[in-house]
Amino acid sequence: MKIDLHIHTNFSDGQPTYKEVIDKAKELRMDCIAITDHFDNYDPSPHIRKIGDDELIEFYEKIKSYAELKEQKVLCGIETCTDFKGDLRISDRVYQASEIIITSVHYVEYNEELVQGEYYNDKYWEAFKQKLLNMAGSEGHVQGHPEGYLPINPLIKPGTTTYEERKALCREISVRYLDNIYLEELAERFLLSNKAYELHGATGTPRESVVELMTSKGVKFSIGSDAHILDWIGKNQLGEEMINKYKGSLFRSFR
Template sequence: MKNPSLPKIDLHIHTNYSDGLPTMAEVAKAARLKRLALAGVADHYGYAKGRMKPWRLRAYLAEAEAEGLLKGVEVDIFEDGHVDLAASERRLFDYVIGGVHEVAGVAFWGDPSPIPDPKGFVETVRVAVIEAIESGLIDIVAHLTWLPEDIRSEVNSLITPDWVDSVVKAAASKGVAIEVSGAWLVPDEWVVKRCLKEGVKLSMGSDAHRVEDVGNLSYPLSLFKRLGVKLEDLFIPRPLAPEA
């Protein structure tokens, strides 16, 4: 379902600079073909496995600029709330996405390891995300409410209204956006409603790792249409070009 009143803005696209398959040129071409109003690359960055290393950063930024793509980045939020980005690097990007990808040695994707204390686990996630928001280093929180395999089916009982409200209020106080993911179909509608109530901006992202997934925004666009989301509710890091 399309929402004709909102532009398609995909700020979460991975390339072969980290763990994605497409080149920058392929992403740019796909963005044009799919008529995205804005497209931004957001490759994983840092020293962990599958991350773009700092010595490739200059080439990454230059190529994104040459291809007309926004220069974003996705950094890890560690379980202690530390963000894997130096303050001096923050200014190099049009926006910074922060995401939790592992807690207590359990990865959030492809890892069926048992989690003996689910409530303690999600509390660690909550505190880490809030500390990352308060660091001033990130603009967007990615895949909020996504959980590892062992406890994913328990999300409705583990991610409580109080859990969400504390994160949303922190985001509101710091002007940090919450991503609505076309890949992972999170967060749920009730979470997005809380974001809107608190004035938290919403970001759209496909989290594409393949060229065919660039611009996969069906979930956020259909949700936004249902909720009456307006242009001013969106996180837009660069002014949109006037419509022809």
């Protein structure tokens, strides 16, 4: 089964239109994709903050109409960041209309001083770890990129790092702070909530040892490229290999 359950369009911060995404999925013979644009009234981006319920629901309707025309299975959903406790901040209307909800730690509620260039701030990353635990045990279907695209922006001096350098930094932070004791607790939270751990195509995360541990605990997985451009859609080879190698279970119980 070829799936990609994390794709963005120009509705939020992606490049392609929803029609282009669906056409690409059809071309790739995808069994199922999910269009999961950003939806968060607390997001640092003004463009994302201003997206309202009516606009989102109308977007879902357009997606479903075109998907039916093209005979392509598409789930309509969102990627959002919760509050620190892990609680969703969306209306019941949006919750009920969304077939898949990805929660990702895009930012951390942290009030102490942060110094740009000092990447290994222990207190900041402990706050991140607690928020990730809270989110893993709370609402939503999928925990997005737990070891990729970490909330490093407050620590980065603008213009001093490349995309690849930031990916490498996230890997180093994951190795330093997300040890096995923490991962065992994280797995327990996933089992309590039945939320899936995302195998993230864009960053090739998490580490293989994490997949092995989560599989041994019975945690389910979701496969998503986090594509923001057409060429990234379906690029989930590493995640697919890990699922096959460790005989992991994919999360399919969407409402």
